[in-house]
Amino acid sequence: MENEKTLIRHVRMIDPAVKSDEVGDLLISEGKILGAGKLGLEEIPEGCLVIDGADLVACPGFIDLHCHLREPGFEYKETIAAGSKAGAKGGFTTLCAMPNTDPPIDNAAVVEFIHERTKQNATVRVLPIGCVTKGRKGHELAEMEELASAGVVAFSDDGDPVYDANLMRLALLYSLDLGLPISNHCQDRSISCNGVMAEGPVATHLGLDGIPAAAEEAMIARDIALAEATGGRLHVAHLSTTGSVPLIREAKSRGLRVTAEVCPHHLTITDQWALGRKGQPAEAAGYMAYDTSTKVYPPLRSQSDVDTLIDALADGVIDCVATDHAPHDLTSKQVTYEDAAFGISVLETALGSLLELVHTNKLGMGPLIDRLTVGPARILGGSYSDLASLQPGTAADVVLFDPEKEWTVDTSEFESKGKNTPLEGTNLRGRAMATFANGRIVYQNPDLKTSMN
Amino acid sequence: MSLSKTEEPLEMGTKLIQGALTRKHVLDLDDFSKDEILEVLESSRSMKEVLGRDIKKVPALRGKVVVTLFYEASTRTRISFEEAGKVLSADVINMSASGSSTEKGESLLNTGLTIQAMGVDTIVIRHPHSGAPHLLAQQLDKVSVINAGDGLHAHPTQALLDLYTVQDKLGSLEGKKVVIVGDILHSRVARSDIWGFAKMGAEVVLSGPSTLIPPDLSPSANGSARSHFASFVKVETDLDKAIEEADVVMALRLQHERQQAGFLPSLREYIRRWQVTASRLERAKPGNMVMHPGPMNEGIEISNDVAHGGNSVIEDQVANGVAVRMALLYKLTVGSG
Numbered sequence: 001m002e003n004e005k006t007l008i009r010h011v012r013m014i015d016p017a018v019k020s021d022e023v024g025d026l027l028i029s030e031g032k033i034l035g036a037g038k039l040g041l042e043e044i045p046e047g048c049l050v051i052d053g054a055d056l057v058a059c060p061g062f063i064d065l066h067c068h069l070r071e072p073g074f075e076y077k078e079t080i081a082a083g084s085k086a087g088a089k090g091g092f093t094t095l096c097a098m099p100n101t102d103p104p105i106d107n108a109a110v111v112e113f114i115h116e117r118t119k120q121n122a123t124v125r126v127l128p129i130g131c132v133t134k135g136r137k138g139h140e141l142a143e144m145e146e147l148a149s150a151g152v153v154a155f156s157d158d159g160d161p162v163y164d165a166n167l168m169r170l171a172l173l174y175s176l177d178l179g180l181p182i183s184n185h186c187q188d189r190s191i192s193c194n195g196v197m198a199e200g201p202v203a204t205h206l207g208l209d210g211i212p213a214a215a216e217e218a219m220i221a222r223d224i225a226l227a228e229a230t231g232g233r234l235h236v237a238h239l240s241t242t243g244s245v246p247l248i249r250e251a252k253s254r255g256l257r258v259t260a261e262v263c264p265h266h267l268t269i270t271d272q273w274a275l276g277r278k279g280q281p282a283e284a285a286g287y288m289a290y291d292t293s294t295k296v297y298p299p300l301r302s303q304s305d306v307d308t309l310i311d312a313l314a315d316g317v318i319d320c321v322a323t324d325h326a327p328h329d330l331t332s333k334q335v336t337y338e339d340a341a342f343g344i345s346v347l348e349t350a351l352g353s354l355l356e357l358v359h360t361n362k363l364g365m366g367p368l369i370d371r372l373t374v375g376p377a378r379i380l381g382g383s384y385s386d387l388a389s390l391q392p393g394t395a396a397d398v399v400l401f402d403p404e405k406e407w408t409v410d411t412s413e414f415e416s417k418g419k420n421t422p423l424e425g426t427n428l429r430g431r432a433m434a435t436f437a438n439g440r441i442v443y444q445n446p447d448l449k450t451s452m453n
Numbered sequence: 454m455s456l457s458k459t460e461e462p463l464e465m466g467t468k469l470i471q472g473a474l475t476r477k478h479v480l481d482l483d484d485f486s487k488d489e490i491l492e493v494l495e496s497s498r499s500m501k502e503v504l505g506r507d508i509k510k511v512p513a514l515r516g517k518v519v520v521t522l523f524y525e526a527s528t529r530t531r532i533s534f535e536e537a538g539k540v541l542s543a544d545v546i547n548m549s550a551s552g553s554s555t556e557k558g559e560s561l562l563n564t565g566l567t568i569q570a571m572g573v574d575t576i577v578i579r580h581p582h583s584g585a586p587h588l589l590a591q592q593l594d595k596v597s598v599i600n601a602g603d604g605l606h607a608h609p610t611q612a613l614l615d616l617y618t619v620q621d622k623l624g625s626l627e628g629k630k631v632v633i634v635g636d637i638l639h640s641r642v643a644r645s646d647i648w649g650f651a652k653m654g655a656e657v658v659l660s661g662p663s664t665l666i667p668p669d670l671s672p673s674a675n676g677s678a679r680s681h682f683a684s685f686v687k688v689e690t691d692l693d694k695a696i697e698e699a700d701v702v703m704a705l706r707l708q709h710e711r712q713q714a715g716f717l718p719s720l721r722e723y724i725r726r727w728q729v730t731a732s733r734l735e736r737a738k739p740g741n742m743v744m745h746p747g748p749m750n751e752g753i754e755i756s757n758d759v760a761h762g763g764n765s766v767i768e769d770q771v772a773n774g775v776a777v778r779m780a781l782l783y784k785l786t787v788g789s790g
Contacts, residue, residue, distance in 0.1 A: 204667040204682060205483070207583040207606030207644055212668075284484035287591060287598075290584030334562050334592070336582035338604070 011053025017389035061093025073102025086416035172232025240298035320375030327418020345418030352428030612645035635705030
């Protein structure tokens with residue numbers, strides 16, 4: 001609380017809420033944005049932390065609709081404390097925590113536990129997502145109204161899709177008057193079977209069971225039909241295939257209440273990375289192959305899938321980027337590829353890897369920031385739009401980042417307990433320099449120079 | 454490698470030692486060059502000579518310790534490696550998952566670290582998961598790892614013995630037509646054989662039900678969906694067409710579970726369409742060779758008369774397996790100095 005007032009001077013301010021992009025000064029005070037623009041000296045309060053924002057970008061803090069904070073139940077993989085620090089370091093100020101905890105978030109008591117832990121330990125906002133079904137078992141609906149009243153922001157049986165089509169239909173219907181979306185992890189397991197990576201040349205080479213793209217697309221098609229039949233709000237989690245994009249585009253064009261997210265890794269790296277050479281093509285697999293840090297669901301796919309997803313994000317068919325931050329302990333990954341846990345620790349690399357899309361002119365800076373802020377806020381609905389704005393009077397959830405700062409991913413420096421990333425040792429360009437949540441500075445890069453006015 | 458002066462020197466030693474291409478592990482044939490394969494085949498020929506002696510023993514690997522670590526049942530590969538090591542005077546210790554600490558839940562990695570800590574030189578591993586040998590190769594810095602079959606991925610020593618067997622009978626492999634029939638999708642033998650035969654300049658044709666051929670090998674796959682395997686194999690589901698003018702026909706083991714899992718309507722229909730039979734072989738080149746990596750389901754993927762007929766080299770494959778594995782054990786020891 002020591003820095004209640006902060007002034008960021010001469011900074012490139014990108015406010016996706018009003019689509020503005022201009023250089024000026026940003027003044028934060030008492031948890032709110034006080035002013036943005038050219039501030040006169042007389043407007044600068046005394047006792048203010050001053051940051052030189054030259055060459056930096058300031059924008060609303062990122063909102064992650066999909067991450068795994070593992071608490072309660074799997075504190076050896078991640079905690080709300082560590083995950084929120086990781087989020088802050090990555091520029092995220094709002095984290096929506098998936099309910100595949102133990103116990104799962106299927107009743108108000110667990111929601112309250114998370115709120116309590118957040119209050120005690122978290123540096124950023126944590127918003128729980130509740131289960132669709134009791135125990136995430138896919139048999140009976142969870143008490144969705146109780147969950148909604150307790151403060152969940154969406155429903156999902158993440159990791160376990162709602163298999164029973166009728167139950168999914170009923171969930172979409174039942175949640176209509178609660179106003180919250182159902183986020184489904186679309187994976188038809190009768191198609192994906194024992195698959196551990198994308199079906200394709202690399203899977204064939206490595207002799208790993210492939211997951212056909214149709215496993216995702218078949219369930220998305222089903223869910224879209226159910227959304228149409230019910231008028232319900234469907235959010236498609238972590239889209240990964242070329243074929244999923246036209247399904248979403250077409251559903252939107254018909255006015256259905258369907259939204260979609262995509263993960264940073266599905267926008268930047270391919271199944272080639274399973275060969276253990278950081279994506280370098282190689283005829284021979286070599287002994288570094290079977291890099292279990294590349295094992296994730298949905299699986300990393302081909303370059304043409306990556307290209308299609310980038311285009312779909314750019315043109316707005318995909319509403320937002322969500323990390324699917326899935327931290328794991330070392331033991332869960334130091335096994336054979338088949339035995340390894342699915343998931344990548346993403347929060348601290350998301351910005352750096354996504355900025356590659358901007359550096360290579362595949363996506364504009366404005367649209368990227370929009371998909372990390374306004375996009376997810378719109379899906380959360382209600383007053384959450386307040387979090388995705390730099391307008392005076394809105395919440396001071398702000399990230400200040402250096403889009404050019406080069407750094408090397410070193411998981412020993414991660415705040416997250418999950419060191420499981422295929423990006424270990426790679427060079428990224430772009431990094432958060434400071435993150436403010438409710439006006440409080442919750443992360444500051446040691447290279448950031450500040451002074452007191 | 455040092456040989457005691459009182460021991461009889463290894464007769465075929467010098468040329469190999471000078472010309473050996475060094476390597477630490479044998480995980481698949483994808484990282485072997487044609488020259489390196491030829492080197493192994495030539496060395497295998499010398500080993501074959503040792504196996505033909507009255508006293509099948511040379512001191513080449515005296516003082517070296519080889520552990521065979523088998524997480525799957527095996528007859529020929531296991532015994533073959535053990536014999537190969539023993540003929541070369543290595544101390545060979547066999548370990549199988551059942552009866553070991555694996556049953557107490559010890560991880561593969563910890564088992565590997567334990568074996569390494571005992572000063573073992575080479576681990577020969579068979580494991581139901583693809584990439585298990587790679588995990589050991591990544592995490593253990595003091596041992597050589599030989600893949601004796603991992604999941605669906607690779608079985609490089611099988612492929613080398615197949616290459617040896619064909620070369621032994623037909624001379625060069627260049628331009629020879631090799632037809633591999635059956636469950637390509639789940640076959641580590643097929644994967645390694647494809648690399649091996651293709652690198653040696655043979656023409657590889659795959660035949661079998663479309664459900665058991667990886668989709669990225671299919672002629673309809675293109676662009677990034679097309680496997681680099683696809684650039685050097687052809688797929689012909691009709692076995693009668695595939696087998697035409699073949700020099701080599703290799704039948705793969707068909708696991709009965711595949712039928713239960715829906716890949717096949719029935720064994721009866723599989724037999725009718727893909728069994729290697731005498732009448733089908735009439736379409737192949739005269740003097741063709743019939744191979745099978747074993748263990749066979751006679752009467753399913755291969756008819757009984759063909760399996761034991763004049764064109765069958767199935768037993769030669771087994772015999773050659775010992776020589777090839779001797780050559781590899783020797784090569785790794787030379788390579789690691």
